[in-house]
Amino acid sequence: MEPVVKINNVSKTYSKKTVLDNISINIENGQIYGLIGPSGAGKTTLVKIMVGMEKADTGTAHVLDVKMPNLNVMQDIGYMAQSDALYLDLTGEENLQFFASLFRINKADQKKRISYVAELVNLTDHLKKKVSAYSGGMKRRLSLGIALIQNPSVLILDEPTVGIDPELRLGIWNELYRLRNSEGKTIIITTHVMDEALKCDVLAMIRDGKVLTRGTPKALMQSYNVTNLEDVFIKAGGNLS
Numbered sequence: 565m566e567p568v569v570k571i572n573n574v575s576k577t578y579s580k581k582t583v584l585d586n587i588s589i590n591i592e593n594g595q596i597y598g599l600i601g602p603s604g605a606g607k608t609t610l611v612k613i614m615v616g617m618e619k620a621d622t623g624t625a626h627v628l629d630v631k632m633p634n635l636n637v638m639q640d641i642g643y644m645a646q647s648d649a650l651y652l653d654l655t656g657e658e659n660l661q662f663f664a665s666l667f668r669i670n671k672a673d674q675k676k677r678i679s680y681v682a683e684l685v686n687l688t689d690h691l692k693k694k695v696s697a698y699s700g701g702m703k704r705r706l707s708l709g710i711a712l713i714q715n716p717s718v719l720i721l722d723e724p725t726v727g728i729d730p731e732l733r734l735g736i737w738n739e740l741y742r743l744r745n746s747e748g749k750t751i752i753i754t755t756h757v758m759d760e761a762l763k764c765d766v767l768a769m770i771r772d773g774k775v776l777t778r779g780t781p782k783a784l785m786q787s788y789n790v791t792n793l794e795d796v797f798i799k800a801g802g803n804l805s
């Protein structure tokens with residue numbers, strides 16, 4: 565079976581600054597794949613290339629065997645950006661309805677999906693409020709709900725739990741595990757939080773647009789002979805500051 569996401573020798577430069585330097589990554593079906601690295605490492609640029617919002621200067625990105633960018637495959641990709649793209653003057657429910665209407669979901673299923681994702685991100689009681697009255701954490705939760713609205717097979721989440729309290733963070737991780745285990749979804753997540761990196765099946769540690777090292781958290785710690793991921797990062801040549 566082909567990998568769900570295949571990044572092949574991708575490079576990207578913004579005004580002479582190399583942001584991605586010949587990166588290759590394969591992400592298999594049903595994995596939670598973590599992209600971890602310090603601020604500015606290139607994680608967001610990489611996921612934007614996966615989603616088709618940015619184009620690689622050289623190299624190729626395939627998702628579900630389709631060369632990106634490609635609009636047709638967006639039905640199968642749920643994307644949560646780092647900054648929330650929400651309609652502040654609409655309610656949470658109206659935002660969910662709007663994004664649901666962009667996809668092929670019939671009316672009855674739309675209602676079910678909206679209730680399901682609202683429950684999942686703990687916003688059921690706040691659906692009738694305008695998003696302008698939401699806290700930062702509530703906006704993040706709504707953005708996560710929107711990423712899931714069309715029931716995509718691939719979820720790409722850029723720092724999804726920033727600003728979310730520990731209890732709900734745990735709830736979201738439990739749901740990500742359930743989506744992987746019961747529904748076979750492939751989940752790609754960027755983070756710079758090491759305890760979240762530990763929860764991923766496979767990690768790629770990124771710095772200065774390069775993959776420093778990759779593998780399961782356990783294999784990485786074993787091969788660098790250390791007991792935590794910070795030390796893997798440091799030994800692999802990184803610097804988390």
Ligand SMILES: Nc1ncnc2c1ncn2[C@@H]1O[C@H](COP(=O)(O)OP(=O)(O)OP(=O)(O)O)[C@@H](O)[C@H]1O
Nearest residue numbers: 578579583601602603604605606607608609610646
């Ligand atoms: N559109 C753009 N134009 C110019 N430079 C950009 C653009 N987008 C990103 N960059 C630069 O590319 C580098 C990598 O940014 P990117 O957002 O991919 O990093 P990141 O690892 O996601 O960081 P963070 O964790 O802070 O989001 C940074 O130096 C950033 O300033």
